[in-house]
Amino acid sequence: MKTVLITGAARGIGKEIALELAKEGYNIVLNFNKSEEQAKEVADKISKLGARVLICQADVSKPEEVKKLVGGAVSVFGKIDVLVNNAGISLYKLLIDSSDAEIQNAIQTNLNSVIFMSREVVKNMLQFGGGKIINISSKWGIVGGSGESVYSAAKSGIIGFSKALAKEVGFSGINVNVVAPGVIETDMIKNLSMQDKKELESQIALGRIGQPSDVAGVVKFLASDEASYITGQVIEVDGGWGV
Ligand code: NAP
Numbered sequence: 001m002k003t004v005l006i007t008g009a010a011r012g013i014g015k016e017i018a019l020e021l022a023k024e025g026y027n028i029v030l031n032f033n034k035s036e037e038q039a040k041e042v043a044d045k046i047s048k049l050g051a052r053v054l055i056c057q058a059d060v061s062k063p064e065e066v067k068k069l070v071g072g073a074v075s076v077f078g079k080i081d082v083l084v085n086n087a088g089i090s091l092y093k094l095l096i097d098s099s100d101a102e103i104q105n106a107i108q109t110n111l112n113s114v115i116f117m118s119r120e121v122v123k124n125m126l127q128f129g130g131g132k133i134i135n136i137s138s139k140w141g142i143v144g145g146s147g148e149s150v151y152s153a154a155k156s157g158i159i160g161f162s163k164a165l166a167k168e169v170g171f172s173g174i175n176v177n178v179v180a181p182g183v184i185e186t187d188m189i190k191n192l193s194m195q196d197k198k199e200l201e202s203q204i205a206l207g208r209i210g211q212p213s214d215v216a217g218v219v220k221f222l223a224s225d226e227a228s229y230i231t232g233q234v235i236e237v238d239g240g241w242g243v
Helices: 012-023 036-048 063-077 100-128 149-172 194-203 212-223
Strands: 003-006 027-032 053-057 082-085 131-136 174-181 234-237
Touching: 003 012, 003 063, 012 027, 012 036, 012 082, 012 212, 027 036, 027 063, 036 053, 053 063, 063 100, 082 100, 082 212, 100 131, 100 149, 100 174, 131 149, 131 212, 149 174, 174 212, 212 234
Parallel strands: 003 027, 003 082, 027 053, 082 131, 131 174, 174 234
Antiparallel strands: none
């Protein structure tokens, strides 16, 4: 049975990815940082689907916690077949109003976490001759978002990192791809007013804001054997926003 490690899987998109892959029979390593109760509820649902689940608290912006998270997963399941770097935070602020701490935290959590996680998991994948890494970026990492320049920089960094890593580890049988969602209905967009949402929907070709399941389905495909010849790619899951 294959094992997937998903960061930030207690809520939102990560939770949906965990449930979707549990239905496929994967062993699930469910990381959370602050949402312990929600993590337990998701783990319960996963168990009821018949999959094995390991809940691991870790702040993935911290390299020492990442090492413990990956070490714990490896000690239980041995091999990590799929890594989904999903954890992220928003920073809605004009650059000139952003403090040093806010900038550092946004980069550390959204970008450096992906680098730390990938470094530790690639070591395991190299031992076992391959694997798949799927990194969750954002439409803003491609086109940039006003009022979200630091977040956009981090999400753009994920794309550059993933393309480079795909070349570095491709010969070792490791695929590295990026999913770049548009606007997805989760806590991350809870501050948008109905008016904001309506305006956004008018700019989206498919006329609706996305659901976590829209992203989870694409991640499931990239994790599957059907996607074995895809690497270094960015798949935009945005309903045709800005096309
Ligand atoms: P969300 O509902 O706010 O969930 C964010 C998740 O990230 C939570 O599970 C949270 O865990 C986790 N997280 C944050 N900081 C963490 C840390 N230091 N260590 C470990 N986990 C951490 O947001 P979402 O919409 O599902 O976002 C998931 C990913 O999609 C993010 O990378 C986000 O940037 C990206 N994305 C979202 C949208 C959107 O419109 N929703 C659009 C484009 C891209 P805890 O609650 O346990 O702390």
